[in-house]
Amino acid sequence: MGGLFDRLQDEIDSRDEPGGLSPIDLLDMSPALAAVIQQIIRKNGMRLDQIAAALDQSPQETQKVLDELVKKGFVRRIEVKEELWYKAHFGRKADKTLHQSVWAALDNVVEDEEQ
Amino acid sequence: MPKIVSIHSFRGGTGKSNTTANVSTLLAAEGQRVGVIDTDIQSPGIHVLFGLDEDDMVHSLNDYLWGKCDIEETAHDVTASLKADIDGQIYLIPSSIKAGEIARVLREGYDVGLLNDGFHELIEKLDLDMLMIDTHPGLNEETLLSIAISDALIIILRPDQQDYQGTGVTVEVARKLIVPQMLLVVNKVPTTFDFDEVKARVEQIYECDVAAVLPHSDEMMALASAGVFVLHYPNHQVSSELRQVAAKLLA
Numbered sequence: 150m151g152g153l154f155d156r157l158q159d160e161i162d163s164r165d166e167p168g169g170l171s172p173i174d175l176l177d178m179s180p181a182l183a184a185v186i187q188q189i190i191r192k193n194g195m196r197l198d199q200i201a202a203a204l205d206q207s208p209q210e211t212q213k214v215l216d217e218l219v220k221k222g223f224v225r226r227i228e229v230k231e232e233l234w235y236k237a238h239f240g241r242k243a244d245k246t247l248h249q250s251v252w253a254a255l256d257n258v259v260e261d262e263e264q
Numbered sequence: 265m266p267k268i269v270s271i272h273s274f275r276g277g278t279g280k281s282n283t284t285a286n287v288s289t290l291l292a293a294e295g296q297r298v299g300v301i302d303t304d305i306q307s308p309g310i311h312v313l314f315g316l317d318e319d320d321m322v323h324s325l326n327d328y329l330w331g332k333c334d335i336e337e338t339a340h341d342v343t344a345s346l347k348a349d350i351d352g353q354i355y356l357i358p359s360s361i362k363a364g365e366i367a368r369v370l371r372e373g374y375d376v377g378l379l380n381d382g383f384h385e386l387i388e389k390l391d392l393d394m395l396m397i398d399t400h401p402g403l404n405e406e407t408l409l410s411i412a413i414s415d416a417l418i419i420i421l422r423p424d425q426q427d428y429q430g431t432g433v434t435v436e437v438a439r440k441l442i443v444p445q446m447l448l449v450v451n452k453v454p455t456t457f458d459f460d461e462v463k464a465r466v467e468q469i470y471e472c473d474v475a476a477v478l479p480h481s482d483e484m485m486a487l488a489s490a491g492v493f494v495l496h497y498p499n500h501q502v503s504s505e506l507r508q509v510a511a512k513l514l515a
Contacts, residue, residue, distance in 0.1 A: 172376065173405060175412055176437065176440055183440075191413050193383075193384040238377065241373055241375050
């Protein structure tokens with residue numbers, strides 16, 4: 150799925166959306182939500198009928214869970230070859246907050262490497 | 265059907281990268297097309313076992329995560345460098361060993377979704393049978409993602425009280441993430457121990473299949489990551505135990 154331009158577009162689109170999924174969220178989810186999103190992550194995107202079949206659920210049941218995941222900002226609807234797919238929407242891994250002196254020391258290392 | 269396998273340990277120094285390199289080589293020897301990805305971005309190292317020099321790293325996983333290249337451009341075919349009769353193929357996706365680039369990932373973070381896309385694109389574009397993910401010890405976002413998407417998880421531990429406790433955490437997480445196949449590998453076991461007893465005890469504690477019990481090996485220590493052990497010592501007990509791990513993944 151996608152090259153560099155698709156990824157850039159994804160990133161621009163996702164900046165307007167709240168939060169996104171962290172893998173840590175997977176540990177706190179209800180079993181119903183976790184089952185659906187784990188399927189989607191494993192396959193890196195699925196259609197409603199595929200998810201429902203994999204979980205042996207009715208499409209209506211799966212749709213209800215998907216709607217909740219979309220509302221929470223954990224899943225996005227995307228169009229692939231005129232079909233509706235569901236894909237996990239991960240948030241950006243947070244940067245680390247370290248003391249400025251640590252970053253300054255690391256900057257020196259980067260400068261040395263670049264020279 | 266391609267398989268994603270994560271290799272993890274709760275604590276560092278358990279022999280995770282060594283086990284990953286060896287099992288990957290055994291799988292390739294069975295004709296498999298294997299991708300090995302170093303997601304230990306903070307402390308990468310598996311490239312050493314495959315003899316990949318820093319100067320020969322055209323692109324690394326870091327470049328992909330920063331949008332500088334496609335994921336397949338980070339894959340280095342290391343099959344020939346093993347200088348062995350291998351029917352399959354091994355592609356290594358290294359993490360950068362440059363201090364500045366490690367610092368940049370720590371400082372700026374990255375898009376976890378891109379990592380997941382990368383795993384799947386690698387399988388598709390390199391036509392892989394197996395993708396082996398060498399993870400960072402302990403639990404963090406990339407490790408959890410790797411475990412969540414894996415068809416199999418290999419957890420390495422030593423016969424050590426701290427490892428036993430930490431492994432309990434990983435096993436619990438893996439069960440919560442519904443990993444289809446979980447295998448334990450007990451490594452660096454003193455040769456004075458009763459191996460059958462170690463296996464039975466560990467299986468009882470975690471209610472999980474122990475795929476191998478590897479003895480502490482002076483030969484492994486002496487090799488010092490200068491190569492892949494199973495190629496240097498194919499008849500060693502460590503090699504035959506590792507073959508059992510590869511066989512369980514292929515089963």
